[in-house]
Amino acid sequence: MIDIQAIKQRFGIIGNSSDLNRAIEVAVQVAPTDLSVLITGESGVGKEVFPQIIHQFSARKHGKYIAVNCGAIPEGTIDSELFGHMKGSFTGALSDRKGYFEEADSGTIFLDEVGELPLATQVRLLRVIEAGEYIKVGSSQVHKTNVRVVAATNIDIMKAINEGRFREDLYYRLNTVPVDVPPLRERKEDINLLFRKFAHDFAERYRMPTVRLDDEAKHVLNTYQWPGNIRQLKNITEQISVIEQERIIDSAMVRSYLPHFHEHQLPAIYKNTGDNTFSSEREILYKVLFDMKKDMNDLKKLVFDLMQNDSADKQLQTENARIINKLHEEDKVDFNVDDYAHADDVYPSVPAIHKNKINDDHHIEDTEEYIEESLSLEKHEKELIEKALEKHNRKRKGAAKELGISERTLYRKIKEYNIN
Numbered sequence: 001m002i003d004i005q006a007i008k009q010r011f012g013i014i015g016n017s018s019d020l021n022r023a024i025e026v027a028v029q030v031a032p033t034d035l036s037v038l039i040t041g042e043s044g045v046g047k048e049v050f051p052q053i054i055h056q057f058s059a060r061k062h063g064k065y066i067a068v069n070c071g072a073i074p075e076g077t078i079d080s081e082l083f084g085h086m087k088g089s090f091t092g093a094l095s096d097r098k099g100y101f102e103e104a105d106s107g108t109i110f111l112d113e114v115g116e117l118p119l120a121t122q123v124r125l126l127r128v129i130e131a132g133e134y135i136k137v138g139s140s141q142v143h144k145t146n147v148r149v150v151a152a153t154n155i156d157i158m159k160a161i162n163e164g165r166f167r168e169d170l171y172y173r174l175n176t177v178p179v180d181v182p183p184l185r186e187r188k189e190d191i192n193l194l195f196r197k198f199a200h201d202f203a204e205r206y207r208m209p210t211v212r213l214d215d216e217a218k219h220v221l222n223t224y225q226w227p228g229n230i231r232q233l234k235n236i237t238e239q240i241s242v243i244e245q246e247r248i249i250d251s252a253m254v255r256s257y258l259p260h261f262h263e264h265q266l267p268a269i270y271k272n273t274g275d276n277t278f279s280s281e282r283e284i285l286y287k288v289l290f291d292m293k294k295d296m297n298d299l300k301k302l303v304f305d306l307m308q309n310d311s312a313d314k315q316l317q318t319e320n321a322r323i324i325n326k327l328h329e330e331d332k333v334d335f336n337v338d339d340y341a342h343a344d345d346v347y348p349s350v351p352a353i354h355k356n357k358i359n360d361d362h363h364i365e366d367t368e369e370y371i372e373e374s375l376s377l378e379k380h381e382k383e384l385i386e387k388a389l390e391k392h393n394r395k396r397k398g399a400a401k402e403l404g405i406s407e408r409t410l411y412r413k414i415k416e417y418n419i420n
Helices: 004-009 019-029 049-056 080-084 119-131 157-162 169-176 188-206 214-223 229-244 251-257 281-331 337-341 375-389 398-402 409-418
Strands: 037-040 065-069 108-112 133-135 143-146 148-153 177-180 355-360 364-367
Touching: 004 019, 004 049, 004 364, 019 177, 037 049, 037 169, 049 065, 049 108, 049 148, 080 119, 119 148, 119 169, 133 214, 148 214, 157 169, 177 355, 188 214, 188 229, 229 251, 281 375, 375 409, 398 409
Parallel strands: 037 148, 037 177, 065 108, 108 148
Antiparallel strands: 133 143, 355 364
8 A cells, every 4th residue: 555644754745636636646657667757847846756766666766867857958959959960960069969868868857848859859758759760960870778868847848749840640659648737726725835844944044933824824825826836835835934024924914926917816707818829920910910901901992982982973964964964965954054053943853054143124243153173093092091180180100190100101291291
């Protein structure tokens, strides 16, 4: 039977959570085998302890145990770090170098943040796990190794697979036995235990009395969500131990060290951000360009509609004149000046094309001539810009927003049309 308490004392694990105990049991049970293990959990939950448990309870405990943070190694050197390289294989390779897989032969290698590995390195890692073979950078010779691989990640692996950032076959090779480490917010019964342990350790380190929590302060810690998990709790305990003069900590003091504290945080409310969420700066740039294109199309459509309306008015006037002339010919009537002067009464829809002011003696006193409007695009554009500037008190920023163009474009148009 597995002695969970003895394992906790040996590896410095604090807590009595059932989920935590289950994770320890799985790690101990899988340790005697050579199966690959994938440890999952959020950042700061203490995933690095479980590979040590697996190594110490395995037949490889007398071999080397090497922990590698894959996220901290540059992409250009990760292959050399893991598999080694030959002299002269790249700039700076002054001699042959052993990789971690060669150094850890007959032992255990822990690949932390394995989800950060480049795809090319993932292919090499898959071959090591399946066949125990690897090739050094700059070499063509196949080397053998007998290494037990334990990996850990805090990212959503299935999401990374769907996005093409992680190989599905490598995931199933690593995930032969999964070990899930619960976050601190799901181990509420362990929060006060961890705080007391950290407070005691810091009191000894800094030679000062141990800080203690009152009941309300304990309630505050239990209701906080702890996004940074155990690492965050440890940091906050150290801050309180060093900064606060009082050794009895109340709820107000604790709240001052907890960022974005809200006492009622569950159930969590999902906020749908819709189309305003972008995964990269490139998508934001595309969205801005598409909006600018849409604004320009709207402006062009507005000008085109104005031109169409002017053309329609002219066509309507021509058609009305044709209808009047046709009626005059068909009815064989004298279409004198009086009849034409009152055409608006007979045909309300017919505008006066050459409307004469008639006196009582049927003599023309004055003539108002219809002047056709210009269909110039530049003229309409200039008028729109002047109206927009007038609407916004000659301020270019508001006018540009009203027109749907950039302020730089508006400034250029003002100079081009010599607008004051």
